Amino acid sequence: xxxxxxxxxxxxxxxxxxxxxxxxxxxxxxxxxxxxxxxxxxxxxxxxxxxxxxxxxxxxxxxxxxxxxxxxxxxxxxxxxxxxxxxxxxxxxxxxxxxxxxxxxxxxxxxxxxxxxxxxxxxxxxxxxxxxxxxxxxxxxxxxxxxxxxxxxxxxxxxxxxxxxxxxxxxxxxxxxxxxxxxxxxxxxxxxxxxxxxxxxxxxxxxxxxxxxxxxxxxxxxxxxxxxxxxxxxxxxxxxxxxxxxxxxxxxxxxxxxxxxxxxxxxxxxxxxxxxxxxxxxxxxxxxxxxxxxxxxxxxxxxxxxxxxxxxxxxxxxxxxxxxxxxxxxxxxxxxxxxxxxxxxxxxxxxxxxxxxxxxxxxxxxxxxxxxxxxxxxxxxxxxxxxxxxxxxx
Amino acid sequence: xxxxxxxxxxxxxxxxxxxxxxxxxxxxxxxxxxxxxxxxxxxxxxxxxxxxxxxxxxxxxxxxxxxxxxxxxxxxxxxxxxxxxxxxxxxxxxxxxxxxxxxxxxxxxxxxxxxxxxxxxxxxxxxxxxxxxxxxxxxxxxxxxxxxxxxxxxxxxxxxxxxxxxxxxxxxxxxxxxxxxxxxxxxxxxxxxxxxxxxxxxxxxxxxxxxxxxxxxxxxxxxxxxxxxxxxxxxxxxxxxxxxxxxxxxxxxxxxxxxxxxxxxxxxxxxxxxxxxxxxxxxxxxxxxxxxxxxxxxxxxxxxxxxxxxxxxxxxxxxxxxxxxxxxxxxxxxxxxxxxxxxxxxxxxxxxxxxxxxxxxxxxxxxxxxxxxxxxxxxxxxxxxxxxxxxxxxxxxxxxxxxxxxxxxxxxxxxxxxxxxxxxxxxxxxxxxxxxxxxxxxxxxxxxxxxxxxxxxxxxxxxxxxxxxxxxxxxxxxxxxxxxxxxxxxxxxxxxxxxxxxxxxxxxxxxxxxxxxxxxxxxxxxxxxx
Numbered sequence: 045x046x047x048x049x050x051x052x053x054x055x056x057x058x059x060x061x062x063x064x065x066x067x068x069x070x071x072x073x074x075x076x077x078x079x080x081x082x083x084x085x086x087x088x089x090x091x092x093x094x095x096x097x098x099x100x101x102x103x104x105x106x107x108x109x110x111x112x113x114x115x116x117x118x119x120x121x122x123x124x125x126x127x128x129x130x131x132x133x134x135x136x137x138x139x140x141x142x143x144x145x146x147x148x149x150x151x152x153x154x155x156x157x158x159x160x161x162x163x164x165x166x167x168x169x170x171x172x173x174x175x176x177x178x179x180x181x182x183x184x185x186x187x188x189x190x191x192x193x194x195x196x197x198x199x200x201x202x203x204x205x206x207x208x209x210x211x212x213x214x215x216x217x218x219x220x221x222x223x224x225x226x227x228x229x230x231x232x233x234x235x236x237x238x239x240x241x242x243x244x245x246x247x248x249x250x251x252x253x254x255x256x257x258x259x260x261x262x263x264x265x266x267x268x269x270x271x272x273x274x275x276x277x278x279x280x281x282x283x284x285x286x287x288x289x290x291x292x293x294x295x296x297x298x299x300x301x302x303x304x305x306x307x308x309x310x311x312x313x314x315x316x317x318x319x320x321x322x323x324x325x326x327x328x329x330x331x332x333x334x335x336x337x338x339x340x341x342x343x344x345x346x347x348x349x350x351x352x353x354x355x356x357x358x359x360x361x362x363x364x365x366x367x368x369x370x371x372x373x374x375x376x377x378x379x380x381x382x383x384x385x386x387x388x389x390x391x392x393x394x395x396x397x398x399x400x401x402x403x404x405x406x407x408x409x410x411x412x413x414x415x416x417x418x419x420x421x422x423x424x425x426x427x428x429x430x431x432x433x434x435x436x437x438x
Numbered sequence: 439x440x441x442x443x444x445x446x447x448x449x450x451x452x453x454x455x456x457x458x459x460x461x462x463x464x465x466x467x468x469x470x471x472x473x474x475x476x477x478x479x480x481x482x483x484x485x486x487x488x489x490x491x492x493x494x495x496x497x498x499x500x501x502x503x504x505x506x507x508x509x510x511x512x513x514x515x516x517x518x519x520x521x522x523x524x525x526x527x528x529x530x531x532x533x534x535x536x537x538x539x540x541x542x543x544x545x546x547x548x549x550x551x552x553x554x555x556x557x558x559x560x561x562x563x564x565x566x567x568x569x570x571x572x573x574x575x576x577x578x579x580x581x582x583x584x585x586x587x588x589x590x591x592x593x594x595x596x597x598x599x600x601x602x603x604x605x606x607x608x609x610x611x612x613x614x615x616x617x618x619x620x621x622x623x624x625x626x627x628x629x630x631x632x633x634x635x636x637x638x639x640x641x642x643x644x645x646x647x648x649x650x651x652x653x654x655x656x657x658x659x660x661x662x663x664x665x666x667x668x669x670x671x672x673x674x675x676x677x678x679x680x681x682x683x684x685x686x687x688x689x690x691x692x693x694x695x696x697x698x699x700x701x702x703x704x705x706x707x708x709x710x711x712x713x714x715x716x717x718x719x720x721x722x723x724x725x726x727x728x729x730x731x732x733x734x735x736x737x738x739x740x741x742x743x744x745x746x747x748x749x750x751x752x753x754x755x756x757x758x759x760x761x762x763x764x765x766x767x768x769x770x771x772x773x774x775x776x777x778x779x780x781x782x783x784x785x786x787x788x789x790x791x792x793x794x795x796x797x798x799x800x801x802x803x804x805x806x807x808x809x810x811x812x813x814x815x816x817x818x819x820x821x822x823x824x825x826x827x828x829x830x831x832x833x834x835x836x837x838x839x840x841x842x843x844x845x846x847x848x849x850x851x852x853x854x855x856x857x858x859x860x861x862x863x864x865x866x867x868x869x870x871x872x873x874x875x876x877x878x879x880x881x882x883x884x885x886x887x888x889x890x891x892x893x894x895x896x897x898x899x900x901x902x903x904x905x906x907x908x909x910x911x912x913x914x915x916x917x918x919x920x921x922x923x924x925x926x927x928x929x930x931x932x933x934x935x936x937x938x939x940x941x942x943x944x945x946x947x948x949x950x951x952x953x954x955x956x957x958x959x960x961x962x963x964x965x966x967x968x
Binding site: 112172208216218228229231235255259265266276282295296299304305307309310315317321324326329330331332347365369370371372373376385388400402404410412413416418419421423424 | 461462463465467469471475476477478479480481487491493495497499500501502513514515516517523525527529531537542544552555556558559561562569570576584591595596597626632633634636682695696697698699700703704705715741744745746748753754755768770775776777778779786788795803805809810811812813814815816817818819821823827829831835836837839841843845847849850852854860861862878880881882883884885889905907909911913919921922923925945946947949950953957959965966
């Protein structure tokens, strides 16, 4: 019936899996509102009809083949429309039989003579883009099938995923600035009046979700991780080697509660802290260390820091051995190696309690350590006979 | 000789070309913190010691030194060709509170400066650290070669370390890139070195030095400016043999990784770090341990050098997309040649569909230490982890995760595990609320609690946040307690990229009653959160 213990976990996993399978949108192929800011297009226009009548893209967008900047306005002006549409501003309601619409309201819905035409607002994308360099590619490759589109919106502009379908190295950190505008210093500009640019899973799992600040291990570890395209490395070190407690990671009264996580060894404290300077100095200064005189006294009943039977000379429960095996780093947050050597040493006068695991002398680990660095062996074994993995205790 | 040097420098300066103003990015933060830490006493009320910390950080990037790419940049054309960049991050940290500058009563008659009794406090008392500082030459050899020189950060697949040296990355014609790095590992004793860059956390801060006697070889090893007596044997701990911790650690590394490949990445790498054995002073063996002729083939008493780390790492990830479904499997592993053991490994897969993602992961961890640490030969057992995470990123953001850790002990295998969940929701454009919950149990203790947070943006230049945290803790061998904390913080944008952050927090629990903490940050490169 041990299986039943894991039943709640399986139920949760199944529920989460079902939610994922039922989802429909793909954020990575959606259009960023920061790259393509909100537009206002109070127009009536049909690409579908114009293309069906034989117009080509360049008929109305001739500058698209020569443009080298994303800020260029490639939208046709009224003058371009007049080539086919007999527009006459003096006759706003003009209708010419057999000719394309010429009345103002045909394109500007709701227009009346007593108010100005509603303006079109197209904020240029904060991108570097060279249309001329892409002129050899068919327009539909990036803009889609316009024969089915009436009014073109940001939905007819390429997403980053579609760019990366050709530019296979575009997802690499050093290529980000090929398309994205940069700030002084060379990194991608992320702050704009209409919002902040954040990754949306177009790279490998790089979306900054709710738990990202607390756990971004895999994103940062990937080959070609793009973190530093936007973030300066100092931002990483501000938390990982920081002097201010990151509230996302160590919330609340962490000084008091950290013992639970430190004992478990998860998260790994040594990822950011050095046990015998950061941990040991604070423990000593707080009166819970191993060296400085404190109220703790293992020889006095009720005043020992560790429970009874923790470390006993000779036979006894020696409960500390289990804790040390599970997470010796937590021991090192108070104790130095010499504390261990009080008993675990083969020097004369010491208890000669072996700290080695079973089968040590015949293990590959012993051989490798002996071969790599004998300095550590010298801490305890100081005669020729004792050195090496073939030595056997008397 | 000095005159010649001065004349040479003068000649070099005189014909110098005018200084250019290059694009640069500077982030400077001035952080002041004031809070109290408790000094626990079993008899009588606890004492408080103040921490008064002032920290100044300066992160600097100067891009395109020499304006080699200015024309392309002005035309908004992707950068190509040689570009020279400088990046650095300097930190000054000083604690002038009682924590470091106070005194400790060792006995009724003996009071010593805390920093003498606890030499590790020196790390907190004052620090001038260059976390990194290097010049980067990129765009060489047809945009295939990148060189970094200075104090560089080397990524070895499982963590970043500092190296005083350089790295070279070259992209081969096939979609692979080779990276090589060499230099001296940054240690606490390195110039402007950072203690956290040491190989592991088990080396202490105390030092011994060899004080020569009237005749060469008659000197003794003595503690440096410490009012205490050595209790262990003389080579018992590198905590007391400071010179070994201060010797140079040459380090070399190499890796080969995929490049210019979409949807797949893999890397295999190697690093070796070693150090000479300290003990030869002016060519004479001055080791503290008696000369027993253990290493007749080596120089001096101990082996001439020892390996501090030697590791292989491999990582691979991929991404498969079909419509709205994206599956991203990954695996990472590290093998320590010094220990002949796999010391880290994990594997998982992130399955994302639209705004939902789920990620199961398994992991394995065997602690390994600097080659000079005796912990390497101890009977240390590995741990195995299993995790399951879920995230939803819609208007409402949601996360939930569960984890289990098993300690692979030979006699008994205790476990610990827990679940966490959080939800965040905006209310209009100015308000945002977040709730998080936590429960875990097993080895180490039990915790249950939650966090509530509200953020308000009353105007475009002011952010206010309030957070309340309640946590109940049951430790295996201690009494239960409940702790609650309140944090209020604000960020006021004074100018375009200048902000003042103020944070005040108060913690309350049955054991410690009330504790407070206040700190302020002047941020000279402020960028508001999205």
